[in-house]
Amino acid sequence: MHNFTSLLFGLDEFQVIDVAPTTCPDLLRVVIEMIETQAACPSCGVFSGGIKERPQRRIKDLPGSGQQVELWWRKRRLKCVEAECPTQSFTQTSLAIAPGSRMTERLLAKVAWSIAKSNRSISDVCREYRVSWTTGNKALAAAVQQWLPAPEPTRVLGIDETRARSVKWVVEAESWKRTDPWMTSFVNADPNFSGRLLGLTPGRCGACVSTWLGKQTQEFRDGIEVVVIDPSAPYACGIRSALPGVKIAVDHWHIIKLANQMVTDTRRRVIQEQQGRRGQAIDPMWAHRLLLLTAAEHLSPKQRKRLNKVLDSQDPTGEIQAAYQCKELLRKLLATSNEPRLIRNRLFEFYTACADANTVETIKLAKTIQTWWPAILVFLQHRVTNARTEGFNRVIKQVKRTGCGYRNMDNYEKRIMSHIALNRAA
Ligand SMILES: [Zn+2]
Numbered sequence: 001m002h003n004f005t006s007l008l009f010g011l012d013e014f015q016v017i018d019v020a021p022t023t024c025p026d027l028l029r030v031v032i033e034m035i036e037t038q039a040a041c042p043s044c045g046v047f048s049g050g051i052k053e054r055p056q057r058r059i060k061d062l063p064g065s066g067q068q069v070e071l072w073w074r075k076r077r078l079k080c081v082e083a084e085c086p087t088q089s090f091t092q093t094s095l096a097i098a099p100g101s102r103m104t105e106r107l108l109a110k111v112a113w114s115i116a117k118s119n120r121s122i123s124d125v126c127r128e129y130r131v132s133w134t135t136g137n138k139a140l141a142a143a144v145q146q147w148l149p150a151p152e153p154t155r156v157l158g159i160d161e162t163r164a165r166s167v168k169w170v171v172e173a174e175s176w177k178r179t180d181p182w183m184t185s186f187v188n189a190d191p192n193f194s195g196r197l198l199g200l201t202p203g204r205c206g207a208c209v210s211t212w213l214g215k216q217t218q219e220f221r222d223g224i225e226v227v228v229i230d231p232s233a234p235y236a237c238g239i240r241s242a243l244p245g246v247k248i249a250v251d252h253w254h255i256i257k258l259a260n261q262m263v264t265d266t267r268r269r270v271i272q273e274q275q276g277r278r279g280q281a282i283d284p285m286w287a288h289r290l291l292l293l294t295a296a297e298h299l300s301p302k303q304r305k306r307l308n309k310v311l312d313s314q315d316p317t318g319e320i321q322a323a324y325q326c327k328e329l330l331r332k333l334l335a336t337s338n339e340p341r342l343i344r345n346r347l348f349e350f351y352t353a354c355a356d357a358n359t360v361e362t363i364k365l366a367k368t369i370q371t372w373w374p375a376i377l378v379f380l381q382h383r384v385t386n387a388r389t390e391g392f393n394r395v396i397k398q399v400k401r402t403g404c405g406y407r408n409m410d411n412y413e414k415r416i417m418s419h420i421a422l423n424r425a426a
Contacts, residue, residue: 033074041080043087053077060103112143116418144414147421151198153223158189158386161204206238213242230254249378251386252334259327262365266323285314322357
């Protein structure tokens with residue numbers, strides 16, 4: 001029973017009963033009413049069409065045909081015809097406008113979509129659609145529930161940390177407190193499937209991990225066989241409490257990073273001991289520091305020769321050379337395919353080199369490897385990595401810049417998750 005104007009207006013339950021220009025150019029006054037003239041009483045369920053009142057309510061809506069719309073809803077307050085019913089009158093409700101709301105659902109949906117899809121700031125979008133910041137933020141929160149499906153079950157779960165924003169000092173109860181907010185991301189790290197962000201949670205403690213896992217379905221938890229983490233004791237603890245019996249693997253990139261740090265620490269200490277100061281550009285060892293961190297097989301013959309020359313002349317105690325050897329042996333171990341005997345031999349080689357070098361740094365690295373060995377072995381057996389999480393860290397940083405300092409971590413989490421969800425669907 002639509003007339004043309006109602007069809008153009010596009011809210012199925014409503015018909016347009018009047019359109020008139022206002023004193024403002026580009027602003028149209030539109031009056032609508034619901035097509036259905038009857039409604040069921042919310043208390044007794046009896047249908048009634050007896051009108052008690054026709055109040056008009058101003059409703060905010062999307063612009064139409066390039067013009068702003070001053071929308072009025074001519075409501076129906078109906079009388080309940082059931083004599084025994086305690087409700088004497090009630091207002092007809094619509095799916096397009098939530099009860100008590102002064103905005104159409106399509107306006108709220110558009111606002112939420114515009115914020116999340118292109119990662120615009122909430123205030124920018126709210127200004128465009130003439131709604132308040134709070135309305136925009138609430139619309140986004142409501143929409144996120146629909147956009148974000150429950151995380152898909154995965155065999156390999158990746159857990160990683162990201163700094164949510166920079167460190168700040170804030171006054172709290174008359175004393176200064178350091179805030180160092182981190183977020184933990186959960187990723188589908190199964191090599192057979194595309195890496196997907198499954199969830200985010202504020203913090204980076206063991207409880208953050210176990211709480212997030214606790215919120216998922218039993219099916220999701222049961223499906224996990226391996227969890228990949230960086231060598232973080234709190235994460236490992238949280239996983240063990242939430243998923244007893246699951247295998248924990250450490251990402252080999254983080255182990256290589258520790259080995260590189262060990263080489264750097266050794267070089268710094270040796271230069272400090274030799275020169276009584278920090279390394280400078282005039283020290284050949286300092287100038288060639290990046291060669292020490294480059295994988296041996298990636299060095300050109302010329303670079304190899306240069307590195308050997310510097311090590312021969314600038315490392316009289318041989319400690320830097322030994323640290324470099326330990327790092328390379330560890331890399332070789334991590335590159336080993338799943339052959340138990342070869343793994344055992346290479347691990348022995350690495351431990352022996354660390355013991356022979358006998359420096360503070362090599363012993364510390366050997367102890368770390370010993371602590372994490374069961375998890376490293378799982379990595380060697382399954383070859384699972386968190387490398388794809390890096391992509392999400394980039395998105396998280398972009399959202400952070402637009403958000404310009406979210407204080408509520410839940411809002412922040414919703415922004416990131418919805419931006420990723422909408423852009424993934426596209
Ligand atoms: Zn009733």
